[in-house]
Every structure is written in structure tokens, then in C-alpha cells.
Amino acid sequence: MDCRTARKRIGEKADGRLPREAEGELSAHLAGCPACALDDAGSSVVGPALKAFVESRAAEAEPRLDAMWTRVRAGIEEQRQATRVPAWIPRWAWLPPALALAVLALLIYPTVTERSPFNPSSFDVSVEDVESDTATVALVDKGEDLPRVIWIIEDGKT
């Protein structure tokens, strides 16, 4: 192990991130390299001190952080309450208007939409009178099951 790698390992050791398998190699290098051993000794002293300092600052800041999160949670809850349906409107309130609209649609449907194909219920027709100024008119009756036909014969065309 060279010194450059050793310093990197020393940093990892101070952070507690040094792999176990690298510990032996680092120890062997430190035993033979006074400069790196000095670095390691310094890190061993400064690391825990730094950790203790950060922990103490975090402990000081914790109450403020807790207060901030409490405010954030309260804000989120307030927003949720604002978007919720007011309690005095029942959850099924949409049902009666929807039903009314459905009935309205059914009532209007036959007059505003395309109608069903012709399906007459009866071919019973009486022709009280029939006349034409310009054509010959024939009344055709081919039985009860068939519609009665008034046929206009224009100048013998049809």
C-alpha cells in the first residue's frame, strides 16, 4: 500500500467506513510509515471530537426542527381540510341530481336524437278522400299485413 492509498484509508477509518479486509493492510503500512501513522493518530483524535461537536449542535437544533415539522404537518392537514367536502353535505348528495338528469335525458331522447327505425304498430288506414290536380292517383291495398299505398302516377311515368 502506498501513502496516498493509506491516507484515503485513514479518512475512511475515521468515518467508520474502512472495510474490514483493508484494516490489516493499513495497519501494516502505518507500522512502517511514521508520517501516515501521525496522520492516523490525528484523525483518531479529531474524528470523535468532530462527531461530538456535530451531535451537540444537532441536539441544540432538534427542538427547532421538531417545531418546523409540526408547522409543516399542520399546514398539510389544513390544506386537506380545505379541499374536503363540507360535512353538512352528505356523500350521496350527487345521486338525486344525477337521477333527475338521467330521467330528463330519457324524456328528451326520442325528440332530440336519431330515432329508431320505422316499426309501425298498425297498417290500419282509412283514406277518406284523395285527389290530384296533375296526376293519376291509385290506392293500393295488398292485405292487412302490408301498408296501404297511395301511388301517384305522374304523366304515366311510374
Add this chain to the structure above:
Amino acid sequence: MGRRNAPVRACAPALAFLLLLLLLGGGVGTAADTVSVDVGSIYASNEGTAMDPALGNIRGKLQSMFNYTSYRMLDRKRRTLAVGQVGEYDLPGRRTMRVTPLAAPEKKVRLSVQINEGPKSLLTTTLGLSRGGMVLVGGPSHQAGVLIFIISAE
């Protein structure tokens, strides 16, 4: 107690509205002094063998009554007319049909029908039908075939 009645109170306006709609709908649908007159214009010819599905169950009847091979619905209009009210229908080929419901016994319909082609009167007739009944008026030439008008009344 008050909360238990709340749903009933909330429903009341909607139920009243529904009732009103049903009454109005029923009134329009069953009024004896109005007639819904449906006029369809069919182009019958020997060009092809097309049969318009919009003709419903009268397709077979048309085929058994006439010798044309193709039947196509060109137009269809429906008007709700009061007794004495004139309904005018535009027909293909600059023709018009004027239909006037006349006084009739219950469940029956009487119609005065006049078909004109420009200033000429092609047909003037008075028909008596059952409600839901139908009559055909045909013959006016159109393109390579003829027109057949379906007049139905409800």
C-alpha cells in the same frame, strides 16, 4: 332526530323535480290533442341492391310490395302538431308536404295531407290512422327511380 331527517330533506327538491318531469313528460307523451307526425323519404330504384337499415321492419314489406332492388332513406323529419296546426316538410326534388292533424276520436289520428311540387298539387288526401300507424305515398319520380314517403303518426 334532526340529523336522521336530513337525507329526506336533502332529497325532497330532487324528488319534486323528478315528479314534475314525469308529469310533464307524461303530459306531452299522452296528450290527445297533439300528434307526432314522422315523414320519411325513401329513394327506390333499380340501381344496386342497397337496403337502408333505417327502414326497420318495413324493409321486407317494401320488397314484397314493389319491384325495386334498392331502397335508401334520403330524409326523415318528425314534428309534433296540435289539431289544426300545419306542419310543413321539405321533400326531395323541391317538393313539400303539408300535414294538418284533424279532430279525431281517442287513439285515432286524422291527417289532412297535401303534397306539392312547386305550384302543382300532386296529392290532396285525408287519412285516418291508429296511433302508431303508417301509410305509404309513392310515385313521384326522382333521379333514376321514385320516391316513397312514409307517413306515420303517434
